[in-house]
Amino acid sequence: MVVAAQSARLILTRLHEVMASRTHAQGKLNQVVEIIGESLDSEVCSIYLLREGVLELYATRGLNQSAVHVTRLGVGEGLTGTIAANIETLNLDEAATHPEFQYRPETGEDKFHSFAGVPIVRRERAIGVLTVQHVEPRKYVEVEIEALQTVAMVLAELIHNAGLVDEEDLDPRGSSMAGQQVLDGLKLVSGLGCGRAVFHQPRVTIEQTVAEDIEVERQRVYLAFDKMREQIDNMTNQAEFGVGGEHEEVLATYKMFAYDEGWSRRINEAIDSGLTAEAAIERVQQRTRQRMREIADPLLADRMHDLEDLSNRLLRIVSGHVGTAASMGLHGDSILIARNLGPAELLEYDKRRLKGVVLEEGSLTAHVVIVARAMGVPVIGRVRGVRGQVREGDQIVVDGDAGKVTLRPGQAVLDAMVTRLAAKREKQAAYAAMRDVEPFTRDGTRIEVMMNAGLRDDVAMLSVTGADGIGLFRTEFQFLVSAALPQRDRQTRLYRDVLETAGDKKVIFRTVDIGGDKSLPYLTSKTSREDENPAMGWRALRLSLERGGLLKVQARALLDAAAGRELNVMFPMVSEVWEFDAAKAVFDGQIAFMKKLKHKLPLSVKYGVMLEVPSLAETLDLLCPRVSFISVGTNDLTQFLFAADRANPALAERYDWLSPAILRFLKRVVNGCVGTGVQLGVCGEMGGRRLEALALIGLGVRRLSITPAAVGPVKELVRKIDTREIAAAMNGWLAQPPASMRAELQAWAEARGIETE
Structure with a gap:
């Protein structure tokens, strides 16, 4: 050579x-x-x-x-x-x-x-x-x-x-990029957005290809290789990856490429020909892309994609472009394009200008999806090869409701989008007018419509939507976006700010739901590393009870923040009554300690649980005397009842919330709480959908905690319902389920002029 x-x-x-x-x-x-x-x-x-x-x-x-x-x-x-x-x-x-x-x-x-x-x-x-x-x-x-x-x-x-x-x-294959192209993906966060494409990791444009001094270019590449290999070593050594499992093989291959002498030799040979460091890396990368197009084996193609990622990383290091698009700021309405994102990375972007996110990877349970939903940003995942089919600045329409991404949309698509957005704004205006209207049904039943939150900024939506309070404050968001375990004073400040902003409205704090599918690099469990199904593994209250110090610190922070106020605490993923008793004992211990030090305490502390694990429904008679409220988490409950992993795209939409199995289970829970004085609510996505909310009210649920965007639509729905009428219909359908409960409920609503979309 x-x-x-x-x-x-x-x-x-x-x-x-x-x-x-x-x-x-x-x-x-x-x-x-x-x-x-x-x-x-x-x-x-x-x-x-x-x-x-x-x-x-x-x-x-x-x-x-x-x-x-x-x-x-x-x-x-x-x-x-x-x-x-x-x-x-x-x-x-x-x-x-x-x-x-x-x-x-x-x-x-x-x-x-x-x-x-x-x-x-x-x-x-x-x-x-x-x-x-x-x-x-x-x-x-x-x-x-x-x-x-x-x-x-x-x-x-x-x-x-x-x-x-x-x-x-131009397009990536050399043909016209002026034409419209529609790509399918996995619906992660619903919504509609339009803007210009912005790459999370901006592409490096090589402006100089011919080297002035070959030895200088060679040294630049050597230094870049050292830095890249250090980054890869740090990534593979992170505790969050654990020991054993398929990921070890993937990371080993990734590391092998990073240290591949053949790759570095080919780059050196390109420099020998007179190219700059950037041009040499790009030259070898072009050859890799050509080989990728010739590979039919998907496993080998994935490995070549790993080398492509490493080349991009090396190119950014050698050129000094190591930041993300967030560091440069968004200019105008933008659609973010990335292979994947972390929650902290997403929060760096200006949500006023971020109109959508398109990911080549992504899953329903990814941390970034939780944050994006809270931000109200539509997200579509599993859009294979999108980074190679779009150019920076291309106009893009993201339809999170349909799971479609339209590149370079034609006028007809833009007109349709404008019409849909106008219709949404018109509905939102009508819903906004209901901000101060209490949600009573036609027969005078008061339904509590609360909202979910997890970020400090979310709490401001209480006054915008007119929600009755925060039925679920996800305290783990602070942990997910932090590089280290948040100290007690930081937690206290956040919880106090939330309570002060909420004023006299109720806030229910859920203790941290981390671990399993929300693993943190700075907080792991030996047992959690062995999880083959993280959603059902060592997470939430299980992890908090194992790490007693974690729950103690959070308990103290919550008690300090709520001094002189009412404090509502909810424990996630309780499977048996003794787990609730153990968690409450941690709070009781902190209360006793604070009394001893004569610290100011909350006026009252009310405890509740998330009912997500079906086993808990079998012990309601034991649980109800101990708690003030129960909130059903329909997202996890559904996957546990059906043994269907929500992160698996093949199963993501297979099981319907309006199936007889789910509805009968929920009806049994409602009946189990009748006469106990326990307030029962639903805080999963199910309650934020109008048709599903109608079914829940028919089952006897009187508290819904939903996304802020759904508060107005659900309040408007409540005012059209006669609870006696829908309860009678639901009882009949549960006794003799129709072929499609969804279709039957839809027809029932339409016959009464109730919109369900």
């Missing part, structure tokens, strides 16, 4: 002189084809550039000069068009035998048999094609192809700087 580097370096040295000259762009390209042709002893060298959506012959040595600016090929048409469309290299000893071969008589190329061509790529998109031809039938040797590929990188810089191509019309 030394010969290849020397050959490429010789060409680059001469090209550098051409690029530095004052000659006009056409003259420079005319000189370029002569230099390449002479250096490779090739009878023909031609440059095609993408202009107005077609490949135009822009300069040639060996073909008829009269064909320049006359011969044009569509992307995908002929050998040259195929190279641009697939961003691939062709090397043929007999061009006419290729199925895509097309003869253009005006070029005079009929006497040439051999053909080789490489794409001229900028920002992962073909902006032209560099070709060579020879009379004798022969394949070009690897040294020559390597030299052509290296030269093509430099040409991309020259062509871009000269403004010779219409880069705005």
Whole structure:
């Protein structure tokens, strides 16, 4: 490969002189084809550039000069068009035998048999094609192809700087990006948003390809490799990954690539040819992408994607672009594009301008989804390859309700979106008018409509929505977005701020629900590392009771924050009554300690539980005398009842909240609380959907805690319901379930003029 580097370096040295000259762009390209042709002893060298959506012959040595600016090929048409469309290299000893071969008589190329061509790529998109031809039938040797590929990188810089191509019309495969494209994904957070594409990890644009000093470039790469490997070592050593399991193999492969000498050697060889560090990394990355397109094995393709990620990381380090788009700020309405995100990373963005998030990965239980839902930002996940199909600044419509992403939407889609947004705003205005209206049903039954929260800013929505209070304050958000365990004083400040902002409205604090699928790098359990199903593993109250200090600190923080007020505490994922007793004993111990120190205490402390584990429903007679309230968490309850992991996209929407199994279970819980004085509510997503809320009220549920956006719609729904009528209908359906409970309930509502969407 030394010969290849020397050959490429010789060409680059001469090209550098051409690029530095004052000659006009056409003259420079005319000189370029002569230099390449002479250096490779090739009878023909031609440059095609993408202009107005077609490949135009822009300069040639060996073909008829009269064909320049006359011969044009569509992307995908002929050998040259195929190279641009697939961003691939062709090397043929007999061009006419290729199925895509097309003869253009005006070029005079009929006497040439051999053909080789490489794409001229900028920002992962073909902006032209560099070709060579020879009379004798022969394949070009690897040294020559390597030299052509290296030269093509430099040409991309020259062509871009000269403004010779219409880069705005390109897509990742070289074809038109002006057209609309619809991608399907997994619905993670509902909602509708439109904005310009912004990459969470901004792409590095290489502005200089030819090195001034090769040794300086080599040292830059060495230092970047050291820093990248340090980052990878830190990542693989993080405690949150645990020991054993499939992830170890994945991380081992990732680390293997980071330390692969072959990869670093290829980058060094590219530097030897005269490229800058950035251009050398990109040069090797282009070869990797070409190999990825040839791999049919999905497992091998995934491993090549790992190498692609590492290349991007190395490129950002060597160029000094290590920050995310959040550090630069959003300019206008934006749709964030990322492979994946953490909750803290999402919170760095201005939610006034962030209109949606599109992830290549992501799951229903991911931390970022919880935060995005609280922020009211629609999210779609599992959109494979989206980062390679969209360009920074492209307009995007995110339909979180349908799980669809529309790239570069046409006017019809934009008009439909505007109409939908207008309809939503009109409804929201109607709901906002109900802010101060108490939610009484037609027969005079008062339904408590509370809201869920987890961020300090969420509490302000109490006054905006007119919710009765906060039925679920997720205290774990503070833990999820912190780099270390939040100290007691920080927790106290947050809880006090929440209570003060809420005023005289009730706030129910749920103790931390972390562990399992919400693992934290700074807080792990030996047992949790063995979880094969984290949602049903060592999490929530189980972890808090194991880590007694964690619950003690939180108890003290809550008691301090609520001094002189009422404190409502709810324990998550209680499976048996003794777990509630143990958790309450921690609070009792802190109360006794504070009394001893003569600290000010809350006026009263009321305790409750989340009913998420079905086993707890079998001991309601034992539990109810101990608690003031029970809140059913329908999200986890559903997956536990059906043994269906919500993070699995194949099961995410398979089981209906309006199935007889769920509704009968909930009815049994309602009946178990009747006459006990215990307030029963629902704080899962189920209560925030109008049709499901109708069913819950029919079952006898009188408290709903839902997302702030759902408060208005549910309050409006409540005022249209006669609880006696819907209760009678529900009792009949539960006794003799119809083929579709959802369809039956929908028809019942429509017959009474009750909107359920």
